[in-house]
Amino acid sequence: MSRNISYILGLLATAAVVAVILLCPIPSMLRAASPFLARALMFLLLCSFLCLYRILRGPTAVDRAVAIDMLGILIVGFCSVLSLPTGRDWYIDIGIVWALQSFIGIMALSKYLGGQDFDE
Amino acid sequence: MNEHIGMALIVVGLAFDFFGCVGLIRFPDVYGRLQAAAKCVTLGTCGILLGLFLFKGFTPTGIKALLCLLFIILTAPVSAHSLARGAYRSGVKPWSGTVKDEYTEKMGE
Numbered sequence: 001m002s003r004n005i006s007y008i009l010g011l012l013a014t015a016a017v018v019a020v021i022l023l024c025p026i027p028s029m030l031r032a033a034s035p036f037l038a039r040a041l042m043f044l045l046l047c048s049f050l051c052l053y054r055i056l057r058g059p060t061a062v063d064r065a066v067a068i069d070m071l072g073i074l075i076v077g078f079c080s081v082l083s084l085p086t087g088r089d090w091y092i093d094i095g096i097v098w099a100l101q102s103f104i105g106i107m108a109l110s111k112y113l114g115g116q117d118f119d120e
Numbered sequence: 121m122n123e124h125i126g127m128a129l130i131v132v133g134l135a136f137d138f139f140g141c142v143g144l145i146r147f148p149d150v151y152g153r154l155q156a157a158a159k160c161v162t163l164g165t166c167g168i169l170l171g172l173f174l175f176k177g178f179t180p181t182g183i184k185a186l187l188c189l190l191f192i193i194l195t196a197p198v199s200a201h202s203l204a205r206g207a208y209r210s211g212v213k214p215w216s217g218t219v220k221d222e223y224t225e226k227m228g229e
Contacts, residue, residue: 014142036127043134050141054153062150062207069199070144070157074137076192077165080172080185081130089181092172096188103195110199110206 021046030085037085044078065109072102126174133167140164149215150207154200161196 021042030038051074054067076095083091140160147153169189176182208223 040134047137047141050145054144060212062212066153066157070160073161073165077168080169092181092184099192103199106199107202110202114206114209
């Protein structure tokens with residue numbers, strides 16, 4: 001029963017946060033962007049905070065590695081969205097480089113966690 | 121017209137990113153979380169990058185977005201797979217409700 005109550009509370013909290021993101025006034029930092037892109041950036045920030053929660057709470061090291069992998073992917077999306085309203089095209093370069101180094105880092109980390117050598 | 125399709129793709133990508141993050145919070149063990157994370161890559165960020173390509177067209181930025189999409193779609197399953205393997209080898213147990221564990225049976229042969 002208490003499990004049901006906590007489930008409903010979590011659902012309500014998530015819906016409240018999404019509603020706040022969709023309805024709140026746009027912060028002055030993003031004022032130059034179009035409203036759609038500003039809200040998209042705020043949505044990606046919310047997802048990043050959920051990943052940070054998993055990095056804080058994760059019981060094992062692999063949970064944290066998974067969350068870091070996902071955070072890198074989210075940052076690639078963030079950079080590509082950010083290149084639209086600002087007009088600075090080099091943000092997508094940051095995304096490409098971030099994807100590359102995230103892949104290499106995660107591969108090395110998983111080899112290390114599995115107790116293998118790097119050339120295996 | 122292209123911009124509207126791009127906007128729709130970006131919305132789909134944002135929704136999948138959000139659902140993947142909720143799955144990262146809610147699933148009970150490492151392997152379920154890995155599954156949610158892989159979904160988030162394939163439809164989430166790739167949708168956003170495809171939307172960016174539709175916004176920009178065949179300019180250098182659009183081509184870079186396509187290249188980034190190709191790279192991500194090639195590498196994300198590889199990294200997820202090797203993370204699952206590393207997790208299994210480092211001794212992380214699957215969830216107690218798991219029905220079948222084929223990897224242990226294969227390794228036992």
